[in-house]
Amino acid sequence: MNYITLNDGNKLPAVGFGVFMIPADGSTYNAVLKALNVGYRHIDTAAAYFNEAEVGKAVRDSGISREEIFVTSKLWLQDYGYEAAKKGIDTSLSKLGLDYIDLYLLHQPYGDVAGAWKALEEAKAEGKIKSIGVSNMTPKLYTELTADFATKPAVNQVECNPLFQQKALREVLAKDDVKLEAWYPLGHGDKSLLENPAITALAEKYGKNAGQIILRFEVQEGFIVLPKSTNPERIKGNIDIFDFALTDEEMDSIRALDTGKGSHDPEAPGVGEMLLNHYKIHD
Template sequence: METKRILNNGVSIPLVGFGVFQVPDLAQAEEVVGLALKAGYRHIDTAAVYMNEEAVGAAVRKSGIPRQDIFVTSKLWVQDFGYEKAKKAIQTSLDKLGLDYIDLYLLHQPFGDYIGAWRALEEAYRDGKIKSIGISNFDAARLADFCQTVDIQPAVNQVETHPFFQREDLLAIAEEYHVALEAWGPFAEGRFGIFTHPVLTKIGEKYSKTAAHVALRWNLDRGVIVLPKSVTPSRIEANIAVFDFTLDDDDRAEIAKLDQGHSDIVNHADPDFVKLLHGLKIHD
């Protein structure tokens, strides 16, 4: 069973990554990334706004794993959108990570001067500082507009998608433009009783798997890269055990019924939420 996907620029990305959102303590972040790498993860997802790029880089360097075997993602925050600010922030991410290059660098939100910022990402991509560039939290319409506007197509769009917010419209547009979807929050941030949900649990019993495994496998079967998060060693290890089964048509039909059609986590169409993002400053 495939464990990697080839992006639209020919770069190979592991299908299961380890997310470090909400782990701002640098010592803890370094520890859990180290545990993830020992458990077999080869894709680590961080961001400038997570405030733990230094810890991710330290864990990667200390792992003893060849750098080319680890895929590192980071993201540019809204505060640094715009061409000149983005150029500076890209270098800051490289310096904090302590790496010669970043495998994937994303625009974290679809607000502000993201076109100007994209120009800086394109430049860093051409210079080899970043191996792939992409976006995050772009809905179907914004994704189509973006792809029609920029010179270099995004390789990835990282968004919320899980069995309760399935986003088939976005998946269809992403496939049309050859953009890979990545799922942040593939466990719906613990909402909907996902870890004990009767539909997911019953499906899991067929394969001797948990509801969490089913949620991850469902996205993987759709071609979506998943980024589970945990600071619990047993769960870190368990979450990567999804490459020995696949769902059948009956399973997918049952999961299709779970779709709420909207997010219960964030609302990118809410003006107050947009203002909140613009107001979140991560440096002076």
């Protein structure tokens, strides 16, 4: 496993296991336990995924030392603002059943971001959170919203894959040594990516599947990747990417696939209101 050093000195595994849209009916617990058993040491959840409790139980039941497992969760918009965020952080800790969270993110870039960030900074100082970061911030949103932060984010978790490589954002983040975490690292199953000749030819060459080639490319680019699956073979396969390396020419062939466009535009009008109305994590 490769590890990434964040700008606060903490380290996290370059490949994590995402649990977005995995139900909290035992499915999340089983998937996380499987992931930990095959070698994952980085689990990514969120208050708005409604499965923090099952993630925490799997971490506790895994038999693996807590210090070896990197757990990420995220504060939802409903809990933005200083006082609300303090309660939201404590709620996440309670649901996870953990003494601390390794990384806690502002899930969306809307509302009282400054107040919520202040609460994250205080929780970090108190030891409740080890690292703090943001999510879904475009270059414009990142520049505007973090300008007055006393502490720079450790990561920005955004949509990123070979079809949308976030080149402009990466230039902005690099100035603050902020690492990019990729959601939808496999392009949400997009056939134009998974069946692209540039990908399939490399899969044949290295005896890997298309997803493994894509994840290897992203790790070599310095991304933190968060593939999600409930399929045991896919879970195991997505972390089996450290026994080969792509050449410079092969990396360039995948870089050439970038379209500069993703499936989600955080700057689109009304996105914040839509998300807040669509996801209510409590009354």
